[in-house]
Amino acid sequence: MRRAQLIERLGFDGIWVGDSVGRANWPVPDPLAWLTAAAAATTRIELGTAVIQVPLRHPVELAQRLMSLDALSGGRFAAGLGSGSTLADFEAVGVPYDQRFHILAEALPLIRRLCGGERVGAAQLTPWPDRTGGPPILVGSWHSGVWVRRAASQYDGWIASGFFTTFRQLRDGIQRFRDAGGSRALVATITVNLDAPSTPFDADSRFSLECGPAEAAERLQRLSELGYDDALLARANHSSADLPEAALSAIRALLPRA
Numbered sequence: 001m002r003r004a005q006l007i008e009r010l011g012f013d014g015i016w017v018g019d020s021v022g023r024a025n026w027p028v029p030d031p032l033a034w035l036t037a038a039a040a041a042t043t044r045i046e047l048g049t050a051v052i053q054v055p056l057r058h059p060v061e062l063a064q065r066l067m068s069l070d071a072l073s074g075g076r077f078a079a080g081l082g083s084g085s086t087l088a089d090f091e092a093v094g095v096p097y098d099q100r101f102h103i104l105a106e107a108l109p110l111i112r113r114l115c116g117g118e119r120v121g122a123a124q125l126t127p128w129p130d131r132t133g134g135p136p137i138l139v140g141s142w143h144s145g146v147w148v149r150r151a152a153s154q155y156d157g158w159i160a161s162g163f164f165t166t167f168r169q170l171r172d173g174i175q176r177f178r179d180a181g182g183s184r185a186l187v188a189t190i191t192v193n194l195d196a197p198s199t200p201f202d203a204d205s206r207f208s209l210e211c212g213p214a215e216a217a218e219r220l221q222r223l224s225e226l227g228y229d230d231a232l233l234a235r236a237n238h239s240s241a242d243l244p245e246a247a248l249s250a251i252r253a254l255l256p257r258a
Helices: 002-009 031-041 059-072 087-093 097-115 146-154 167-179 213-226 245-252
Strands: 014-017 046-049 077-082 137-140 157-161 184-193 230-234
Touching: 002 014, 002 031, 002 245, 014 031, 014 230, 031 046, 031 059, 059 077, 059 097, 077 097, 077 157, 087 097, 097 137, 137 146, 137 184, 146 157, 146 167, 157 167, 167 184, 167 213
Parallel strands: 014 046, 046 077, 077 137, 137 157, 157 184, 184 230
Antiparallel strands: none
């Protein structure tokens, strides 16, 4: 909660948490529990998941949890949802990995209908009167294929991955998304380390901010010029000592405040 307050005070726009079940060899929190604590400690900052692996949860139970955080945060929560891509997480909970896209395609419309107060089979989750409809749903997917178009036409936005995607692929992806009528587009899992030695920008390497501040600012500007709305920065398994207030301030200073 103190960390969330610090991030908000430094002027960041959002706190986004990823999802890992069974793959990491360090403590990994449940993203919605972590964001509930952040919601209680803050007043302004957006809260989001990038992304929850929907096939690892039952859609009715997940819809209830999403609705709860949406209400508790006063509408500051954005639900980044996706199929998942790590075999170890699926093996940990006994879900068939090769069925993940089919499960996602069935679950997302169900979650949206439940958050809107509809009865789906035997399930009906009555939303709070001021939060009918639930949180916006943003679909996390690779840069090409059917899910980019679905994110644009059926949901509230698209979350791309910097860790697994090159700048050139991000450029192609945002074009597909905008051509399909999409609105909000984010790039998640952009690894950041401003103490790393600067290297020349390479459009065919994965997109990261593992470089000096001047180069990092230039890379973020390139991403903004492509038309992305948000950059979600990450440092795996870090502590507050690894990214103290001064380091967070330097990261926030990479782009001017809107």
